Amino acid sequence: MQSLRYGQNTHIIPVIAPIDLVANDITTTHIKVTNALRITYLMGFGVITGDTATITVECSSAATTTSASAIPFTYRLTGDTAMDTYGAVTTCDTDGLLITASYDNMLLMVDVNMSDVADTASYVALSFVTESGMSACLVSAVALVETRYGQYDPLSTT
Amino acid sequence: MKSLKYGMNTHIIPGFAPLDIAANDFNTTHVKVNNALSYACLLAFGVITADTINITVEESTAAATTGAEAIGFGYRLSGDTATDTWGALTTCDSLGATITANDDNKMLWIEVDLAEMSTDCNYLSVLGVTGASMSACVVSAVSFLETRYGQYDPVSTT
Numbered sequence: 001m002q003s004l005r006y007g008q009n010t011h012i013i014p015v016i017a018p019i020d021l022v023a024n025d026i027t028t029t030h031i032k033v034t035n036a037l038r039i040t041y042l043m044g045f046g047v048i049t050g051d052t053a054t055i056t057v058e059c060s061s062a063a064t065t066t067s068a069s070a071i072p073f074t075y076r077l078t079g080d081t082a083m084d085t086y087g088a089v090t091t092c093d094t095d096g097l098l099i100t101a102s103y104d105n106m107l108l109m110v111d112v113n114m115s116d117v118a119d120t121a122s123y124v125a126l127s128f129v130t131e132s133g134m135s136a137c138l139v140s141a142v143a144l145v146e147t148r149y150g151q152y153d154p155l156s157t158t
Numbered sequence: 159m160k161s162l163k164y165g166m167n168t169h170i171i172p173g174f175a176p177l178d179i180a181a182n183d184f185n186t187t188h189v190k191v192n193n194a195l196s197y198a199c200l201l202a203f204g205v206i207t208a209d210t211i212n213i214t215v216e217e218s219t220a221a222a223t224t225g226a227e228a229i230g231f232g233y234r235l236s237g238d239t240a241t242d243t244w245g246a247l248t249t250c251d252s253l254g255a256t257i258t259a260n261d262d263n264k265m266l267w268i269e270v271d272l273a274e275m276s277t278d279c280n281y282l283s284v285l286g287v288t289g290a291s292m293s294a295c296v297v298s299a300v301s302f303l304e305t306r307y308g309q310y311d312p313v314s315t316t
Contacts, residue, residue: 003161006234014239017263018176018204018296044298046176076164081172105175138176140202140298
């Protein structure tokens with residue numbers, strides 16, 4: 001695959017290994033974006049039962065959630081795994097996107113425009129906050145970073 | 159992201175929603191590749207406990223496992239979610255690649271050279287076969303197709 005090519009043209013970064021969060025929150029691995037042109041997160045959902053969750057994108061000056069501030073993003077949601085269909089491209093402000101049980105077995109594409117990252121920030125992460133009534137919430141996520149130039153082992157984002 | 163752009167340039171297809179399959183086997187959604195230039199599949203693993211899982215790629219004449227045959231592929235295994243590293247690019251014959259409990263929280267990037275497919279086959283799927291002792295195996299998968307041309311809603315692969 002020319003455009004991805006084993007992670008050489010597009011840097012592929014595991015950020016949430018598949019897990020049932022139940023009612024726990026999670027923040028993806030922080031990605032240093034100083035060498036990135038653009039980031040797309042792919043977040044896959046399995047069973048979601050009992051409550052809702054909210055996704056936001058945060059930028060920060062270090063690889064921590066301390067002093068992180070939410071930034072806007074755009075997203076596109078697929079149909080479920082049997083469908084191969086997409087919803088519309090939609091913009092989302094800093095309040096984030098509400099995830100409900102109707103998102104079972106769907107895949108969410110989150111696109112971050114680097115120009116929305118604060119000048120003082122070098123790191124981006126995706127925050128996933130569940131409500132207390134959540135009884136099952138299977139998720140996984142990967143970040144796809146468009147880098148300045150392709151190479152066998154991309155520059156580290158840690 | 160120019161190379162992905164919400165699934166418009168690279169067709170992004172939910173392959174397998176996050177799930178703990180324990181000792182069960184799984185197939186990703188069959189993808190029709192007759193409009194594709196290349197195919198890749200990203201498998202993500204969470205907790206893997208007590209046994210191994212064998213990964214193969216199958217080609218078939220229809221969107222079903224009936225009559226499917228394993229083919230060779232190339233792959234690259236990531237480090238875990240905290241490391242942002244990738245192992246060597248490795249080729250694999252039709253016997254497939256083995257994922258062990260040491261591969262917790264890693265991702266497997268698979269690419270198939272479509273020229274290697276039989277002329278009567280139009281569909282690809284990734285098959286995971288777990289060992290009988292597997293007590294936990296959380297997996298998810300996303301397929302990527304480099305399509306002939308980009309468009310807002312890619313040509314269906316169902």
